[in-house]
Amino acid sequence: xxxxxxxxxxxxxxxxxxxxxxxxxxxxxxxxxxxxxxxxxxxxxxxxxxxxxxxxxxxxxxxxxxxxxxxxxxxxxxxxxxxxxxxxxxxxxxxxxxxxxxxxxxxxxxxxxxxxxxxxxxxxxxxxxxxxxxxxxxxxxxxxxxxxxxxxxxxxxxxxxxxxxxxxxxxxxxxxxxxxxxxxxxxxxxxxxxxxxxxxxxxxxxxxxxxxxxxxxxxxxxxxxxxxxxxxxxxxxxxxxxxxxxxxxxxxxxxxxxxxxxxxxxxxxxxxxxxxxxxxxxxxxxxxxxxxxxxxxxxxxxxxxxxxxxxxxxxxxxxxxxxxxxxxxxxxxxxxxxxxxxxxxxxxxxxxxxxxxxxxxxxxxxxxxxxxxxxxxxxxxxxxxxxxxxxxxxxxxxxx
Numbered sequence: 001x002x003x004x005x006x007x008x009x010x011x012x013x014x015x016x017x018x019x020x021x022x023x024x025x026x027x028x029x030x031x032x033x034x035x036x037x038x039x040x041x042x043x044x045x046x047x048x049x050x051x052x053x054x055x056x057x058x059x060x061x062x063x064x065x066x067x068x069x070x071x072x073x074x075x076x077x078x079x080x081x082x083x084x085x086x087x088x089x090x091x092x093x094x095x096x097x098x099x100x101x102x103x104x105x106x107x108x109x110x111x112x113x114x115x116x117x118x119x120x121x122x123x124x125x126x127x128x129x130x131x132x133x134x135x136x137x138x139x140x141x142x143x144x145x146x147x148x149x150x151x152x153x154x155x156x157x158x159x160x161x162x163x164x165x166x167x168x169x170x171x172x173x174x175x176x177x178x179x180x181x182x183x184x185x186x187x188x189x190x191x192x193x194x195x196x197x198x199x200x201x202x203x204x205x206x207x208x209x210x211x212x213x214x215x216x217x218x219x220x221x222x223x224x225x226x227x228x229x230x231x232x233x234x235x236x237x238x239x240x241x242x243x244x245x246x247x248x249x250x251x252x253x254x255x256x257x258x259x260x261x262x263x264x265x266x267x268x269x270x271x272x273x274x275x276x277x278x279x280x281x282x283x284x285x286x287x288x289x290x291x292x293x294x295x296x297x298x299x300x301x302x303x304x305x306x307x308x309x310x311x312x313x314x315x316x317x318x319x320x321x322x323x324x325x326x327x328x329x330x331x332x333x334x335x336x337x338x339x340x341x342x343x344x345x346x347x348x349x350x351x352x353x354x355x356x357x358x359x360x361x362x363x364x365x366x367x368x369x370x371x372x373x374x375x376x377x378x379x380x381x382x383x384x385x386x387x388x389x390x391x392x393x394x395x396x397x398x399x400x
Contacts, residue, residue, distance in 0.1 A: 022065035269352030
């Protein structure tokens, strides 16, 4: 074998690996034997290489072929494709007037047009109904990612009470495929925070999304936009696309404290102004406790309102009991949470209570609220030189 032949064989071998597919590719000559005479239900795509819709369908067709290729035994369903632009005899014989055309060929000679959605779930459901053959693709857990279309985009994305992160994707996009599992993990992290955060997607190759790409000037896929709660303008997300990057970003912009595993962090449910009150409460005299409790009770609006009720409840219990109550309750809640046997929403509730309860423990260094610090009178330091004490105000005037 000469050098040229060796090179040709090596290229051919390499290309066969790259193009390996479970989709059966036929032409005018092989269609009859492979499809019509096969005695196997055959789902056939008649396509054209230049057709945009065909290109978008291609990865779904590959996914179908993988799902209906048995590990053992005979095929129950064949996933077939034929270039109808080149193989005109077949196109003419079966009345093809546009691409892609999908047809189901049954072993009894019945031919049926496939008029369902061109996504994996719709097509696999069609196959199951018509042939009884189940898909071998493992079932996915329900995704918390919200699908956006022309019908619901404005209602969801422009909700002033929520931060909404939207990924614009396309089914044929390689980078979108890499993003998808990370994005789904991020959505699962915030599944209990749908009153504050929505993780959403626009599949630009899906149905009823026409015009959204142009409306938001999407130049490439994936592009991620963020619609922050209470803000008129959206911004483009330019951070990392791993779940830890997405979670850190959403925690920051939405004021949350979620860990990557979906559990709440130690600051969840806490607020600096309320922490500062709790820090003073246990060691305060009775009359001071009354004032502090009134401060907590006055918080009835805003994001702190829900937490303020918990701060107040614990303050009242501490008032009726002692520090021993704190230690016992902290231990009890910690044990329940560590077992993890409850629903995630209940674990969130207990974690927030535990976080708030800990702020009442004596001896903590709690960062004071900026407004309270601003209200305190600032003491004027005394500047001393060799001539004795010099008022600080005089020094300030000199500097000016």
